Amino acid sequence: SAVISQKPSRDICQRGTSLTIQCQVDSQVTMMFWYRQQPGQSLTLIATANQGSEATYESGFVIDKFPISRPNLTFSTLTVSNMSPEDSSIYLCSAGLAGENTGELFFGEGSRLTVL
């Protein structure tokens, strides 16, 4: 398995500010993703973090709002820009280990953001 550490674990932010969430994996992984989980809801994929290139965003999410970096195989950041109360959510980093015909995705503990 992969151990995924996220920072910060929680934060309270002011409207209009930006916050960067860091994700560190304890081993090299082929896949990294960022998900959002709103209170009481399921997980929604924001984007695939691609190593050394621009992230691939899902419908409804744009780079200007959620810039993502992935400089190497073990680290990624997600920035939530120009925050509004609607951005209050849990943001989860996910990393994957792939075998020839197998694949598992593991999650960090999440970063709970509250925007006032």
Added chain:
Amino acid sequence: GQQLNQSPQSMFIQEGEDVSMNCTSSSIFNTWLWYKQDPGEGPVLLIALYKAGELTSNGRLTAQFGITRKDSFLNISASIPSDVGIYFCAGSTGRGSTLGRLYFGRGTQLTVWP
């Protein structure tokens, strides 16, 4: 995109009872994963399935990959209080290095009464 229907939405059971939940999709999946999420934590992977008909156990948990490749179920036997949490199914059209994105069900909230 693919839709996953997970049921039941919630379950209230007594300690010692068995639990069953399932997930169906509108599309064929090549990988099914089951997760458990405790309050304030990220989802924890319980079981991974890769082949149609595959039946896999992890302690008191058993999961199966449906023959049609459009469904999966998770059983928990002899439930205990620490089984409380939200269980999510997740599926992917990929496998291995092409696993790619996961589609998640809405979750099953399990409550276990002592």
